[in-house]
Amino acid sequence: MQLDDRKWTILKAIIKTYLETGEPVGSRTISKFADLNLSSATIRNEMSDLEEMGLILQPHTSAGRIPSDAGYRLYVDYMLEEKDREVTEMKELVLQRQDKMELLLKQMAKLLAANTNYAAMISGPQYHRTKLKFIQLSIVSETQILAVIVAEGNIVKNKMLQIEHGLDQKTILELNILLNSALNGLTLEEINLSTISKLKEQAGIHSEVVNRVLDAVAESIQTEEEVEIYTSGATNIFKYPELSSSEKASELISAFEEKKDLVGMISQDGQTDETGIQVYIGQESPLQTMQDCSVVTATYELGEGMYGRIGVIGPKRMDYDKVVSTLRTLMAQLDQIFKKE
């Protein structure tokens, strides 16, 4: 059997209606649907076909139909082909640019959650391709020096280093110059063994300090790769009865609180379109907890090779249309903000 135009229209109508109401939709409801003048009986026949094709299903005998995962998938794929639209006026909000990346990301997640009424998450950008801008060592006390590591995109990391023997200002100054001339402009991956050994050689008796600094650099990357995730609107799930049963809600909220599970979800590869929008529906989700949800994520770029992902989690009857266009808009915003910088 094949999906002709009428079946497709009916399927879309079923999904759209279900998205709005959250209730199984019956044949009568669809027959009243404006642009197809068909009786409920005809619709019933078509529905029967659609069910046979595995696109919709009945929760129980005398209930209406709800979209199956496959049905959603079809709908979503279709959605993703459609053009962007309705660029919302979320600009003002975003444009109060934040000094701190963290705040910006949080705000983004909040914005997304507020706009979609689903739970939102965003992962911090990953930096491994970023170039080092400079390193600055400062004396804090006899046994401590502070290393400030600045990378392109003005990402600043601090690291307190414990040392055995105090260093004087002059030595620190020299080390600063040494480190910077050796490492400036390198991506964190380009700092290889030969760079390091050359550096140590030049540092002479202070090679140990250099060691510590490099460790610090490595570590700041390390901790950054344990991707930070910000979430917002977790409580939106309570708006959807099918997710708000005590156990399910608890599990979901837990996942949001833990965050580390979300990392896997957000970084997994899967079906994506050209803008990196990726949709998991129900069972497709890599997370057990999310089997009753749909997850839509998108990749955003902050320029200079820093990528992160942003997404929403909601019920399977998610308004994919709105979510996708919201994500698109948001990503355009992010792009704009960081292009300017």
Added chain:
Amino acid sequence: MQLDDRKWTILKAIIKTYLETGEPVGSRTISKFADLNLSSATIRNEMSDLEEMGLILQPHTSAGRIPSDAGYRLYVDYMLEEKDREVTEMKELVLQRQDKMELLLKQMAKLLAANTNYAAMISGPQYHRTKLKFIQLSIVSETQILAVIVAEGNIVKNKMLQIEHGLDQKTILELNILLNSALNGLTLEEINLSTISKLKEQAGIHSEVVNRVLDAVAESIQTEEEVEIYTSGATNIFKYPELSSSEKASELISAFEEKKDLVGMISQDGQTDETGIQVYIGQESPLQTMQDCSVVTATYELGEGMYGRIGVIGPKRMDYDKVVSTLRTLMAQLDQIFKKE
């Protein structure tokens, strides 16, 4: 009527039992209670008295009794008077000291939540009494300099400053020396107008940069006073039926997500004992959302005048005993960790 020994024993028994079961407790249950050999009828009489005294109440006519807010209060006050005890072996966990304050605090919250089975929150320490250790300016680009501000306790803040005219290395060096000699060792409150004007005078044509730096200092304090709050175990509330109805749970989880409401709660003054443990029961809570909960918070100190608060949120039938002793232990741990530093 006065609360004699037997009434007190019965009240304690009621509360303890209610804490465990979450169900209203009847006279028979209490009469079976080991150390008082009384029939249920006698207990009933006593209960009747206790109810008259406003210490317990009946949800409905033919139900058992549950403690009233006043009853809880009495119990809690009694608890707080008791000595510390059962120092748990949570040490190992805590002692993997974290480099980053943030991680430590998060871990603390997690620990607290896991140990008590309630939702936990912890506020970052507030720094306003802390002394400046040093300020370090570095050139990032033609129009940007990075100010690193280090305060006692090794709290490091970064701030990117936009400037109009590029500065050369030498000038930056001079400014660094100038700033540090002028500001070192001052608490953030001690930097007053006279310090500032003297500083500007000395900076000459670069007084504007000094201005920016001071702004940055001020701002880093500012943002720090918008206390950071970390939470954990929010989903624990689902373990208590009286809190896990959809609306209540949603509200509570929301409050946890928002966090800013928690700030008010955590910083409010109220009844505290000598260790700064503070208990809000039901209506006593400053937050509308928490009217069905109890909140226990304690002050922790990180040395050098940095204080923060840590606490749990749970049902009114909270095991105050356990919570208080857990809090005490945790605070002792924190103390130990930071004393060593």
Added chain:
DNA sequence: TGTTAGCACTCGATTAAGAAGAGTGCTAAC
């Protein structure tokens, strides 16, 4: 005077049964 057994009574919770309603599948007619 304090304690206890006994009993009637109350009121939420649980269960059962019935009615209502939404929606289907199928058949027969158009």
Added chain:
DNA sequence: GTTAGCACTCTTCTTAATCGAGTGCTAACA
């Protein structure tokens, strides 16, 4: 190919009945 009609199914809502935990009160007892 489309539609009206109808029997049938299954959930949900409503109502009533029953159950049972727990009380308050009274009267008897130590």
